[in-house]
Amino acid sequence: MEDRSFLGLDLSTQQLKAVVVNDNLEIIHQASVHFDSDLPEFRTQGGVVIDKTSPRCITAPTIMFVKALDMLMDRLTVTGVDFSKIAAVSGSAQQHGSVYWQKGAEKILSNLNPSEFLHLQLATSFAINQSPVWMDSSTTKQCQHFEKLVGGPQKLAEITGSRAYERFTGTQIAKLAISKPDAFKITERISLISSFLTSLFLGKIAPIDISDGSGMNLLNINTKKWEKVLLEACGPNAIDKLGEEVVPSNTNLGKISNYYVERYGFSPECRIITGTGDNPASLMGMRLQDDCVAVSLGTSDTVILWLNEPKVVLDGHILCNPVNPEAYMALLCFKNGSRTRERIRDKCAEGSWDIFNQLLDSTPRGNFGNMALYYDVQEILPFLQGDHRYNKSGPVNKFTSLEVEVRALVEGQFIAKRAYAEDFGFKVGKNTKILATGGASNNKSILQVLADVFNAPVYVQEASDSAMLGAAYQAKHGLLQDSSTFTEITACLPPSELACAPFSDAADIYEPMLERYRMIIKNLVPTEIQ
Missing domain, CATH: 3.30.420.40 (ATPase, nucleotide binding domain)
Structure with missing residues (x-):
């Protein structure tokens, strides 16, 4: 055998x-x-x-x-x-x-x-x-x-x-x-x-x-x-x-x-x-577990959550968990992903990711109180379109510098993901891990913001085609389920690689920004996050 x-x-x-x-x-x-x-x-x-x-x-x-x-x-x-x-x-x-x-x-x-x-x-x-x-x-x-x-x-x-x-x-x-x-x-x-x-x-x-x-x-x-x-x-x-x-x-x-x-x-x-x-199948292919969040950074950004107790949100999906029938998984889709990041890159960084990252890294976490939400196409979560910029005092038409705009984009995208994940009942704790996939998962500067916003370490995997691999893993799991758990069966695979960890002050900076984001959305779309 x-x-x-x-x-x-x-x-x-x-x-x-x-x-x-x-x-x-x-x-x-x-x-x-x-x-x-x-x-x-x-x-x-x-x-x-x-x-x-x-x-x-x-x-x-x-x-x-x-x-x-x-x-x-x-x-x-x-x-x-x-x-x-x-x-x-x-x-x-x-x-x-x-x-x-x-x-x-x-x-x-x-x-x-x-x-x-x-x-x-x-x-x-x-x-x-x-x-x-x-x-x-x-x-x-x-x-x-x-x-x-x-x-x-x-x-x-x-x-x-x-x-x-x-x-x-x-x-x-x-x-x-x-x-x-x-x-x-x-x-x-x-x-x-x-x-x-x-x-x-x-x-x-x-x-x-x-x-x-x-x-x-x-x-x-x-x-x-x-x-x-x-x-x-x-x-x-x-x-x-x-x-x-x-x-x-x-x-x-x-x-x-x-x-x-x-x-x-x-x-x-x-x-x-x-x-x-x-x-x-992707949840299985990425070996997502309790306390894990999978964030796929592609044309659309997708968040997959492992949930033990679901909380229904109208604009997302709760599915039964394929690994543990007693658990659940949540699926969140954000249309404005990499294409929006590319637009701001082209506008602020001459089309260069290197310059984009330099601008991002040169701006302090929290971005001097500046926040922004960019929706090039009609977004699902929340149901909005257009650019929405804010400084610490309120709405503004434009920011004072390119680096502020770059950080406002990235922080705004990830704050939204955390807000909706929490609306589903996901709680960020000391054991929380973020598993990043997709094209932007190769960008360490972007991943650092992801780690800080979620106040959790970010890991990456080499393997692609997670759905296809998940099916193969499930084939073995289904055959041996009486003697081995899914975690035991996949333990032979290489561990995910740590890409970056949050800074010690991440929670102090981003939890107030998370609440501010919720208030902004409440004013823009009253029926959304409350």
């Missing part, structure tokens, strides 16, 4: 990727299929199809996912993967996408011919050929109906972890039941894209896991069961189509389909572990 390996897959918006890791979780093989370039016959742009007559309807061809898996398996074969040594398989996928299996599909799935490609055998297995994905925003009426059913957005968020969102699967199902009743009638089962991917390996329709399932506006995050009144809003027999139960994210679902044993040489004892969404 020492030379066993584990396969993790990630079916994202633009590509399908796979990694094979050995028993020490070291990467030994990788492969990918890019939808636009490798599967041009589906005519996707960025992995999706935008309806020309209704641009808010955005989907992906379901059979494209299947054909991509055929290609991926062939590419893994070419890289030299010994499939007979793979002990377990798990996957992650873009959240909020859904697949509609036609009646009779499971029978076809359980009787696949190993001499033929999957996509040829499953070509007629779907009630609709296009899968709604997370970019779709065509279910406004259904969102309003969901919130009204339970007594408003706050109540829906208390039940499901989020207010009604157009991309969430519950409202997508409800829309299909009304707009395409014939297709809904012949739908045998509904999968999330993550459970769909798992089904292809299992040879039967896989159950939905609690973590990805909690991003549907259908699952009660407290009871871990479907909420009846919301299911009824999805159309007739919705419970039968979704499956009566959701399962923990590390569930061992059974042996791999014989199709893969005969076609690729997998061991018949290889186990299939439940798939989950890309955000929960």
Whole structure:
């Protein structure tokens, strides 16, 4: 068993990727299929199809996912993967996408011919050929109906972890039941894209896991069961189509389909572990734990929190934790991330990060009482747009120096992240750690501000593709869960590297600024942070 390996897959918006890791979780093989370039016959742009007559309807061809898996398996074969040594398989996928299996599909799935490609055998297995994905925003009426059913957005968020969102699967199902009743009638089962991917390996329709399932506006995050009144809003027999139960994210679902044993040489004892969404998988790939905050600094900035006790916030998301079913995770997205930092860099630092960092480092923590909020595009948290500058006395049109503006930008971004994290119930304590990823995680000057604002050390990891790696780690965890915890299984991985620690006066400087930020937002958007 020492030379066993584990396969993790990630079916994202633009590509399908796979990694094979050995028993020490070291990467030994990788492969990918890019939808636009490798599967041009589906005519996707960025992995999706935008309806020309209704641009808010955005989907992906379901059979494209299947054909991509055929290609991926062939590419893994070419890289030299010994499939007979793979002990377990798990996957992650873009959240909020859904697949509609036609009646009779499971029978076809359980009787696949190993001499033929999957996509040829499953070509007629779907009630609709296009899968709604997370970019779709065509279910406004259904969102309003969901919130009204339970007594408003706050109540829906208390039940499901989020207010009604157009991309969430519950409202997508409800829309299909009304707009395409014939297709809904012949739908045998509904999968999330993550459970769909798992089904292809299992040879039967896989159950939905609690973590990805909690991003549907259908699952009660407290009871871990479907909420009846919301299911009824999805159309007739919705419970039968979704499956009566959701399962923990590390569930061992059974042996791999014989199709893969005969076609690729997998061991018949290889186990299939439940798939989950890309955000929960990223939590696993980054090995996030209690008292940790993951901050991804990219085009959009994303904050992932491990929570033991959730506190509902209307403009964020609470999901069930994929590692510990008794815990939760929070997801916060800030649209104005790296592009806004780049705008201020270009304006104040001649387009140079070196000059930007010099300006940032030359200004004292607290920035002489100056603060700013920059929203180039409509922000989610808070719901604002435009530039908002303040000195210690009140609003100003501009700052007196370039270095003040640079620090005001960076401090303002991170103060907002801490404020919303605390609104979710996260408490910064002596054991708090920040795990930074994304492009700006290479910038030590920016990370120093992050450490100071949170009054916690910041760590970085070498590994990228956290969702794909999280799936591989979960494959091993699901196989060995009776004897080892997730933390024990991943203990063999290199530790995160300390990037910077907060200065001793960080709390004295930034906690008053945090309260000042809350007052500013309260005045700008009264319904926001209070």
